[in-house]
Amino acid sequence: MAELSVRHLLGIKDLTREDIELIFETADHFKEVINRPIKKVPSLRDITVANIFFENSTRTRLSFELAEKRLSADVVNFSAGQSSVKKGETLLDTVNNILSMKVDMVVMRHSSVGAPHFLSRHIKANIVNAGDGTHEHPTQALLDSFSIRERLGQVEGKKVCIFGDILHSRVALSNIFALQKQGAEVMVCGPATLLPKYIGELGVKVETDVRKALQWCDVANVLRIQLERQGGDIAYFPSLREYSQEFGIDKALLDSLDKEIVVMHPGPINRGVELASDVADSEQAIILDQVQNGVAVRMAVLYLLAQKG
């Protein structure tokens, strides 16, 4: 089939393996487009996309906006900081107001789990989830898998370990779904306090020893330690320094393995905390490829959803 099985991209959980493959195949073509001297195609010429961000974001929003513009869509941006949300307007009212101005697609980030799902039951526009609370961040997982496929040829059969704060991470959950659907093996590794208690139920391996995890995997996807989530009432680990000593990945550690693994990071990196600079800037790291692929993958998602109308 040349079309997706869904009208909205709410989470990887709703996608089929064929959907993921179609997105990647389409993203291959868009990657060629964005590397041309003129990086634009007119596909979404008559479509208006609203980027609605109730939570801060720099790169995801920039990446979506570039993807939309490279497809020639009209783009409106909205962030909660400057909006009537502060004045007490409900989510549905806010979005309905925006849609009354004839918007065809909504890209939304929200701090509440399920906010885009709720919206999809009430409005007509196609919705792309750009992150809902600690639940899913589907386009990030897609671009991660796309980058693995690009570097290693395929995702199927590969061993991927996700490091860091799994408890608060929507990137981790979406990645687990995406990788499993494509036939990869998944492990999570981090301090026990940052691993959800029943994460093993998803069929992933659980490890608390970084060296063992690195030795096992082909790809290390290192997540950011979300400093804003630490230091509240609950302390998940004693100090950043201790975290980096126990769980930080540096070049010496990677060189001590008997194989060369691929290192990924969704950004922004806390240099010297979860990832040392000598790894982040090495040939093994495909962090900047991920960023470039992000635009191509988001173009594919927007294009294929727009096609569904």
Add this chain to the structure above:
Amino acid sequence: MQQQVILGKELLQVTLRRLCQEILENHGDFSNSVLIGLQPRGIYLAKRIQQILKEDLGKDIPLGELDITFHRDDFRRRGTPLRANATNVPFLVEGKKVVLVDDVLFTGRSVRAALDAMTAFGRPEKVELLALIDRCYTRELPIEADYVGKEINSMISQKVNVQWEGVDGGEEDKVWLVLSENG
């Protein structure tokens, strides 16, 4: 399925040779000219043309493959979505003479999209169109081919199929008209 053969293997070969002679008349040694085949079906014809020109000129003519899926004017308007194909244009068309190659010229909309898609690769000095089959009186846009293999009269509801040996399990080069799906 009722069919009528338009060009058989031998005649098709003669037609291809004639088309190449016509191109050579206008492009000489091809020093400033390139071929661009339209995806998905025009690229096979373009490869044949390139092959024959190579025999005559003793060199490879630059050949690009252009996909027009993202430039179509019926996005969200057509019933069945199209799968995109690869674009591979390994040169800039800036200042070049371009021969666009497609197997069947029908409504002209693909060619319009191709002209649009090509702007991403520069401003050509001149663009010409080669079509193996020209379906007369079916055009929806003011577009005509410079080099035509064969003109045919057909109804909109009919379909022209072009098969190439070795492509998608095709046994021999052949062009035929499908008169009706059930008859």
